[in-house]
Amino acid sequence: MSATTLETVCHRTDVLVIGGGTAGCAAAWLLAGKGLRVTVMEKAAVDRSGCLAAGVNAINAWTGPGKGPADYVEYALADAHGIGSRELLLTMAERLGEAALFLERLGVPFHRNPDGSWASRSWRNLKINGGDIKPLLAACIKGRPAVTVLERVHALSLIAAPAPGASPGVRRVVGCVGLRLDRPELVTVEAGAVVCAAGGAAGIYRPNNPGLSGHKMWYPPFNTGGGWAMGILAGAEMTTLEMRFVALRLQDTAAPTGTLAVGQGARQENALGEDYEYRYGNTTSQRVLAWRRETEAGRGPCVMRAGYLGGPARRAIVRSYLHMSPLQALRFLEGEAALADGGEGEAPRDTAVQIEGTEPYVIGGHTASGLQVDAARATTLPGLFACGDAAGGAPQKYVSGAIAEGWIAAESAAALLAASGGARIAAAPGGHQGAGGGDAGPAAGEAAEAVRSLAERFLSGPGPVYSEADLEEAMQKAMDAYAGGRGSGYRYGLPGLREAEARILGIWRLSGALRADTLKGLSKIWELRERLVVARSLVAHLAERRETRWPGFGEYAEHPGEDERELSFVNSRLADPPLLPPEDLADHPPVTLRRSLADGRVLPAPGGGRGATRCP
């Protein structure tokens, strides 16, 4: 494809939802029910996209009999070693039961006890057959007249206009520009409010599996931090990026262990046959630490052992993995078949499956990384809301929490529209007036033009020496080696973080010369640059939290151990946000700040008297 030109097509809607995953579908469903016009912009197809593409076999956030939202808040805060917002957790936890009921009504099969009640693994965890949970969720928005689903559209950049009354540099978000992957077209969507539900970020660190298996990771490799990169460049504040999520998973396939641990009572065991789990504590990060310490001490490999399991249990395990991690199910099926032939195999028959830690992911649904939001799920940019893995501050959301947050963000977006005179801009004939007085018209035109010239530049040959894959590898190597990846034992120090930042900035400069000959290729260049923007802010966060609060997820060499002066949120925003991807990322450094855990207000003299710190 040489010298491609991109057409621009414009849409108007009441609310734009970026990302049609779990939270995005829930948000769009609620908005449509309120009679608002919704547009969902989704990179893939809503039937199978995001975290739920392969399915899930449990609802991990729920409050069972005798427990309530407050119990969930306490549990999640303790698991996060104190870093999380009580208010965000409570507003989410209050709706977990409703979210589970919603899923059952959509047709997701729940396991039941003989008395008809839902079967649970624990008070927080319901068993489901969720292999087709995503198409069931998508069905609640597809085909509704109020909902326009734009599939195979990669959201590239927010559209923002000056915000009247806000402090200088703060923009009001009035829409988004996306790239169609199936024809050379840019789509601009102008909206009265925008909900970011684009998930978290995988692929920033070098993945555990090499080469052509590099995408066999736990978190979806197609969630590349795009919603965050757009937000960061527009000036949105980010929170808690430094709380990276390292998952303890079955070796190679990165399949979750809960099916064996909680479902079958399997225990972790080191190579000496010792059950070591409670030597290190029982928070999520301590369980990862346990595997690491045992392995570092030469007592690996570690396994999950459930002992001999009979036919029904074996069948249940395979079925359970088929609903969530087909590659692991295949591994078990091949193992069982080999045993049946008299050979050897890793099979649920005598379950002792090796486990390992993954590369770090950055997500808001297990850990608490993401866009800074208040209880209404409003970001720091007027007009922009966030939910699910894209929203920070509240760990342990999972499927049901993502749905709960999608609903909250949707209600807040609807309230914003109502407050600005019920302005249904879609209904205002020819009106350029966005809700709240922001003038989307010229902003949309300008954003589309700017994105178009940048995108067309990437599409104009000839290509440089390097490919997008080369630069991705360089980024992953730099983050692995200098910013606490698995290859460096999840350890990092300030000199290394500086090196990581310098390399990220250098790779950004090289990425400006990349060329693509397909629309998918252009989308992949954009994804690389999304990860670079997120990685750069992440490095600033790692440097700023001067302690080691979650040793399983990462250890700060200069600051071992928890420090109570660090009991605040580490946040960041760009001092001079460019909105569009800049020529040189170095010109737009992130500045860190602290917010109070108790009420989210900005702390004037944060972290026990230290001032806000520039990126290293």
Added chain:
Amino acid sequence: MSVTFDPSLCVSCGACAAACPGTLIAAGDGAPARILYPGDCWGCASCLKACPARAVRLYLPPALGGRGGLLSYGTEGGRAVWRLERPGRDPVPFPWEPEGEGDY
């Protein structure tokens, strides 16, 4: 790397390409389905579940413990039936036998 298509079974309907969460597949253009970015495959099996013809199969790369078997998916009487396919062997269907309600 991990999905493979059987061109003799493919009816070129395009459903696998429409389903892939990474938009990695080309299909429905008259030619048999094929994966354009094999190194980008997540292994989620969305393409298997979309295929009406059991023409897409998932395999585990050897670096991930694969033994050369293929997993396929279809429905029989409205129920999902997976199949382990191995060269020169009879396919092993899963569920191995009819399942009872709620056994887990």
